[in-house]
Amino acid sequence: MPTRVHDFDWPDRIVVGTIGRPGERTFYLQVRSGTRTVSIALEKQQSALLAEKIDEILDQLLTVEGNPFSVPTGTPPELVDNDPLDTVEEDFRAGTMSLGWDPTTAQVVIEAYPLVEDDADDIDDVAPVSDPDDVDSEMLLVRIPVGTARAFAKRTREVVGAGRPACPLCGYPVDPDGHTCTLPEV
DSSP, rough: OOEEEEEEESSEEEEEEEEESSSEEEEEEEEEEETTTEEEEHHHHHHHHHHHHHHHHHHHHHHTTOOOOOSSSSSSSOOOOOOOOOOEEEEEEEEEEEEEEEEETTEEEEEEEEEEOOOSGGGGOOOOOOOOGOOOOEEEEEEEEEEHHHHHHHHHHHHTSOOOOBBBTTSSBBBTOOOOOOOOOO
C-alpha cells in the first residue's frame, strides 16, 4: 500500500499544544490548512527537541553573510499564536521525525512518521513482514517559512515548560496531588 502523505506547504497554522493536566498531558503537533487539520501525538521530549533543533537551524542561517533568507532573530509579533489546539482527532503517534532546510524555498521542513510498535516479547519471536506493501504507512510533511518556524519553536518551548514545577530539593516534577521527596543519602 502506498504511503499516505499529509502534505502541508505554507500551512495556515502549525502549533504544539497539549490536552490534559500537567503530569498527564498528551502533546500534539497540529497543522491546519483551510479546513484540513492533522494532529499527531508527540512525546514531551520530541516536542522540546523539535523546538531546539529548529532554533539551531535558524540561528545557523543567521550567520550566513547578508542573511539572504531574512531569518528573524526573535519571534515576529504578528506570528505569535497562543490559541488552544483546534479539535483534536489523533491521526497517529509520532515515532521517527526528521528536520531539514530547503534553500530553494527558504523553508524549514518537518517530517514525522508513525511509531512502529513491536508487540513481540522476544527479538527471536519477530517474524519478517512477508510483503512490505501490506503495512499501512503514512507520514506528515510540513514546510514552513522562517518566521513561522521561529514562532513555532517559541510556542513549543513555552508549552513544554508549562508542565509540573520541579521540586527544589530533588528536581523531580511535583504532582498536583502532592510530592514525596526522596533525597539521596549523604
